[in-house]
Amino acid sequence: MSTRALAASSLVVPRLLRTECGSSASPQSLRFFSTSSSRHLAEIRSVATLPKRTVPRYLQSTKPGSSLLSLRWPRPPRNLLLVQKLYSAEVSQSVVRFAKYVRSEYPEVNFVVEPRTSSSIQEQLGFPIHVPDGGSNMADKIDVIATFGGDGTVLRAASLFKLHGSVPPILSFSMGTLGFLGEWDFREHKKAWREMYMSGSDVAVQDAAVPRGGRDGALEAAAASFPGWECMRGKSLGVRRASKILLRHRIKADIFDGAGTNVNHHVAESQPELAGTEEPSPSLRAINEISVHRGSHPHLAVIDVYQNGHFLTETTADGILVSTPTGSTAYSLSAGGPIVHPLVKSLLITSISPCSLSFRSLVLPLDTKVCLRMSAKNRGRELDLSIDGKRCLGVSPGTEIRIEGEFVGRAGPGEEWHGGVPCVIKAEDDDPWVGGLNGLLKFNHPFGREPHSDEFSD
Secondary structure: OOHHHHHHHOOEEEEOOEOOOOOEOOHHHOEEEEOOOOOOOOOEEEHHHOOOOOOOEEEEOOOOOOOOEEEEOOOOOOEEEEEEOOOOHHHHHHHHHHHHHHHHHOOOOEEEEOHHHHHHHHOOOOOOEEEOOOOOOHHHOOOEEEEEEOHHHHHHHHHOOOOOOOOOOEEEEEOOOOOOOOOEOHHHHHHHHHHHHOOOOOHHHHHHOOOOOOOHHHHHHHHHHOOOOHHHOOOOOOOOOOOEEEEEOOEEEEEEOOOOOEOHHHHHHHOOOOOOOOOOOOOEEEOOEEEEEOOOOOOOEEEEEEEOOEEEEEEEEEEEEEEOOHHHHOHHHHOOOOOOOOOOOEEEEEEEEEOOOOOOOEEEEOOOOEEEEEOHHHOOOOEEEEEOOEEEEEEOOOOEEEEEEOOOEEOOOOOOEEOOEEEEEOOOOOOHHHHHHHHOOOOOOOOOOOOOOOOOOO
16 A cells, blocks of 8 residues: 555544534534545444433314324424334335435434444444433433334334333334334335424414515514524424324333232333333333233133222133233234224223133223232243233232223323323324224225226126
């Protein structure tokens, strides 16, 4: 190698990091990268360096008969968590494409990725990314979540916040097998992100209302009234075009051993990827279902079921499910349970392959307190406790799992909405639940040959 080539390969070039609109980072915060490689690796930082979470408001829709909410940001969301389907090169490329687009058009957005996907994403991006670590609480940092995959990816994203009563809005792109929970096609990612990001901003409306003559003073006043939005003039869709939110209910569980001691903290300790909490034994929340299963044991599980403190029944089966309306089209449906609309405030009890043919699924009010007690007839063996399909703990005879619906709504007049999993949906006129039943589950699909479109024509 020539002396000139050697000097060029060791040249170090400063790279300015963007901060506020149009400004650059201070000299102390400059990062230096070697030009010896044709591609710079993205710097990986801790989520502890991110600004505090921006919590949105959810306003009741003014449309008569609508149960959807409208998303309102008090300022632009800054911290975005990317959750993707694993082991899919196509999905990974879409995530990189999405991140590059958001970075170019919305430079103030920070990206957070899961530790297991950070290396593959780092190789394809030229700007910093953040990962959760033991020294920070992700729940205090994430403003919004974008998922790329199927229903399992959405569940995994929501499960990261299973210890918390507040989940950031989830913008889901359907790139998986089924896609019942996936709302958006990835080809719409620019539109979907813009609508979600600008929801609550009326900078463009204020700008358009200013007369063309002598508008600078009024424009500055409008920008000052909406801090953070002044960088995004021209992207707002207007105050009446806020993103619509479907707030999916969750159920929560507390686990008590035979001595009556709460052991929820064992689950939190065994899953370090979860967003932390200051509570010593936080309740465990599920968006689909909480299940108890016999696992690999050859003998059936014996579980006593209580409703509001009263003995209901003893079930001898492969296991039992307590599901949400969202989960009614998942494991519960496969076990013979009913289909329930996600906005119906209820929970379902479904037995898995019971010995008795008379055990039918029950639909109970959301505020019902259900207790699953592991019977002594299990002869000392542990059963598997799973939340949203992921095994959390082994439960022994005498253990109680106390389940109830998570509160969703306002605690009082003027209070913010609390609880549930807020999902950004396309439009209020298109009911994704009906589309999922017909298009994905083939609800009441006729047997045999389907008639051609012109079969009944004259």
